[in-house]
Amino acid sequence: MNHKLIVLCALAFGATLPTLAQQRFVIERDMPGVSTLTPEQLRDASRNSNKVLHDLGPDIQWVHSYVAGDKIYCIYNAPSEALIREHAKRAGLPANRITAVAAVIDPTTAR
Numbered sequence: 001m002n003h004k005l006i007v008l009c010a011l012a013f014g015a016t017l018p019t020l021a022q023q024r025f026v027i028e029r030d031m032p033g034v035s036t037l038t039p040e041q042l043r044d045a046s047r048n049s050n051k052v053l054h055d056l057g058p059d060i061q062w063v064h065s066y067v068a069g070d071k072i073y074c075i076y077n078a079p080s081e082a083l084i085r086e087h088a089k090r091a092g093l094p095a096n097r098i099t100a101v102a103a104v105i106d107p108t109t110a111r
Contacts, residue, residue, distance in 0.1 A: 024063075024104075025084055027074040028097040035067055042067070052091040060087055 037045070053062055060083050063075040078084050081098050088095035 021079045022059075022077050023079065024101040025076045025078060025081065026099045026101060027076060027084060027088070027095050028099075029072040029074065029088075029094045030070065030096045031072055031094065032070045034072055035069055037067075049087075049091050049093070052087055055090070056083065056087055059083060 049062060053060060059079055061077040063077060065072050065074040076084055076087075081100070084098055085095055087093075
């Protein structure tokens with residue numbers, strides 16, 4: 001089966017194709033008081049981030065974030081750290097530490 005046909009079949013069934021050279025990153029954002037934000041404030045921050053992501057195009061994806069203490073830990077897929085920094089700049093968010101993920105493990109890794 002040729003490559004183009006596989007891609008067309010995958011798209012027809014709603015599959016998403018990964019962007020070439022995508023990497024997963026953990027972004028640490030120092031944001032004093034962030035754990036006291038209201039659900040509405042978190043919603044508004046998410047909307048702002050989503051707008052910037054839309055403007056930057058499909059090469060960057062926000063997977064999810066953890067609000068913990070005075071920090072937010074975000075998981076992103078992107079081809080480069082530079083694109084993540086551009087998102088942070090445009091969204092008005094800190095990006096104090098950006099670390100490329102080397103591996104993902106969970107309880108099933110022990111099997």
